[in-house]
Amino acid sequence: MSTHTATADHHGSDENKFQIYVQIAMLLAVITGVEIVGIFLPFATWLIVTGLVLLSVVKFMYVIFFFMHLRWDKPFCTILFFIGLVLASGTTWALLEIFGAQDSIPLTSITS
């Protein structure tokens, strides 16, 4: 990754931007390929799930920081988006915890 261009010229020099975008797209494609292969490998469930989540996060971050330009924009844009992202993730996590608790399991599942 040609990060030196980002520091040398904080706008990101134009030719390099094109290169960066194409390289990242290829990286994202490779990661997706790894994910698709990974689910069929005979590893423990927790390992694969963790791996998938991590890989998705990596893809997510590359898209927002590079394609969506957050890396080169004013920090407030990043803060603004992360407020929504963190809140949504936290709410999803809390809901899954609540519904995963013993008291929340529907009776039909228990009796079957």
Add this chain to the structure above:
Amino acid sequence: MSSSSATIDHHHDHTTTTGIPNKKLLMWAFLASDCMFFGCLISTHLIYRLHPPPDAPVARDIFSIELTSFSTFILLMSSLMMALAVNAIQKNNLKSMRWSLLTTIFFGAIFLGCQVYEFQHFVHAKGLTITNSILGTTFYTLTGTHGTHVAIGVLWLILMYVRSFQPVNTAADRGWFWRGVLHIIAITGVVMFSMFAVIGLTHTLQAGEGLLAFVSHDFGLLIGLAVSTALSLFLARPRGPVAFNEANAIDVESMGLYWHFVDIVWIVIFTAVYLLEYI
């Protein structure tokens, strides 16, 4: 063409307090909101996958990882094209921007086509409908909502593409507005006809029939495709200077942010809805 810093600084808007252009700030705030929107929808799906009812269909037997992987790659490529479109117009390269927009539209349309095909296949061949199980309910609603976002994005892209043909001298070129409307209809026609043609082709091949059967079966679609393509090419001929350049980059950039967001939501959906079912 050398760097644009001579006239427009695409990273700093001196008319605003923070230097961030208003439209960009608006879009980022909207995307923060949309995170909560999809977060709640994804939560609904995941909650219902925690404790499926006893007679629940098995997702693994219904999903086609090949098809979904293909459409995921397609959406990723469309994201790349979108970033290149923004990059191009920031360098005042109108032709490159138009090509990048067209390829973004093209890939977006393929994604939508794959999704339409997927839905049809799941309903007819796998018996998963939106009403006959909770899996169907949450799956179709979540991926359908995402698909609707993609469709809105494709429409926006088409409008932006046609907008880039608006002439500078609208007084002299009086028909420009309705010509633009016709152009939009033509491109939309290309997108719709090609989408359904591809779906039709897939169905024909799956049924074991050949190309000739496809042509005779979907002749109407192919005629429509040919006509709308011809019309689009005709309307895209150069007519003089256009009122679309570097100054419009902020609009393309905002649209790009929306398009990329739709892509990252799909990154989450691909993992949480599809991949996790295979473990």
Add this chain to the structure above:
Amino acid sequence: MDATVKSTYTGHEEHAPQTRAAVFWRPSAKTGLMSWLTTVDHKKIGFLYGVFALFFFLVGGVEALLIRLQLAVPNNDVLTAHQYNQMFTMHGTTMIFLAIMPLSAAFFNYIMPLQIGARDVAFPRLNAFSLWTFVAGAVIINLGWFMKDGAPDGGWFGYAPLTSKLYNPDHSIDMWVMGLQLLGVASIAASLNFIVTIINMRAPGMTMMRLPVFTWMTLITAFLLILSFPAITIALVELMMDRLFGTSFFEISNGGMPILWQHLFWVFGHPEVYILILPAMGVVSEILPTFSRKPLFGYPIVVFSGATIGFLGFAVWSHHMFTTGMGTVATAAFALATMAIAVPTGVKIFNWIGTLWGGHLQMRTPMMFALGFIWMFMMGGFSGIMHSAAPADAQQQDSYFVIAHFHYVLIGGSLFGLLAGIHYWFPLMFGRKVSEFWGKLSFWVIFAGFNATFFPMHFLGLNGMPRRTFTYDGNLGWNEPNLIATVGAFILGIGVAIYFGVMIYTYFKGEKVRRDPWDARTLEWSIPNPPPEYNFAVTPTVHARDAFWYEKHHKAEIAVEKAEHAKEDEAHGGIHMPFQSIYPLVASVGLFVMGLGVAVLGGGAAVKLPVSIAGIAIMFIGIFMWAHEGNEGYHIHPKKEDL
């Protein structure tokens, strides 16, 4: 209403614009109906929000009085059970979404841009779109009153499965769902606008920590809105899909869980109550310093507390669900978070008291309402803390104790704050001041009536009277408190009538006042009253918190600055103003038609589908034209006397 608008627009532009296609006609009426329908001026839009809000406040009040009439005596028959259900549903929905929120929005729109030294919001046409979409939503929710199906009757929180097609087959719930969706679109659009405005359009020198507290509360409320509304949007989409398309989101027989509705609703619903209170807290934070002749005590901590309340507000939603059997861990976690949120709220109250302490208090009408706010909101907070203890809540849940709690915070808190704001900013908006005697009289009658109505409800709740029941037996010990509450409600009604009467009289015939009648501290008071179309003749430069106070005490320095900036503005050709536009209204009409198709009309898909699609098409055309007409605007020159 021309008093709010003084325009020097001559209809001529120095640089001739390129001739426009006929389809891009620019509305230029400055008076009359068209000027209102096409306005993009934040002051006019704020005024319209206020008018609609106050109208619906009266509607909600009538609904409340009917409820109290029914409950005045045991086994009453003023209303049938079905009518009663419609009353309490619509009272809640109307007061929250059609009265308090738009009244807050009226102040956000009118006052906030003035407080930050801006000429308008960041996206004036989007602002107009929010207003008209709000109106569309308000109409759809209330259409049921005129239809056979009746008004929505599933409670303002629409719990599944009561709101399912099985238990509520007619269109009333569909209209509730669709109306709320439109209101959500309006709120989110407006909030996005306010966020961009406050972050990006502040006058030079107006740093975030110099913002008036009301503007800070506007910002935090806007964040709460854009982050919480999506949750109810999704809940409503899921409910609508269950009702229209037979999905199973909340359908137990097919694996659905109705409790999910409660979670999604309250993920929105709890931040919503902070959305209802923070603006009023902002108003009070402006009024107390002005009438104590002192700056706000502990400004940074007041701001920080507001932000903390907003943030923590997302972590407490299941305290509305303590009795639903979530399990010990979840219940304890939400109880703890709820107790924690009382801390920043208490901090604010201490800071308000600190503001009053040692001040030269002027007991004008706005100050009375603000002081009433502190006391009444505190009482509502006490009952709230009592709720936060889950074991105690097990008895209080769904009883009149809850009704007492939230009316203390919503009337004693939100309403008092907003009524205070109307009195406070009346001289700015209309150039007239409400009579002290009549203003204070309205306050005391409202105060007495309000307490008489809701204080007894604490005891009714602790003595076991349940909510949402249209009648009660005479041998349960509930008779006297209910009668007192009903009498109190009518006293409250009289107080509100006095308040409204006084306001309307003052609008037409009230005592005219000069600029800055309260000797206030913030920028909105630095301009003529009523304000000119362009707000500030010269964009102010801000040197300190309480920017206008600084201006008044450094007159020479400011005069020099203003003269320089006036010259610069002239060199640029004058003040840039946005054109009016019809297209936001067109887009809203499209949404309204779509809402009719989806929710209101019968006749099956053959009727609903074409109407819905027509609505979407109209909306699309509106947005398309809106995008194409561009945002050039025109230039005007400020009047000399405004400088």
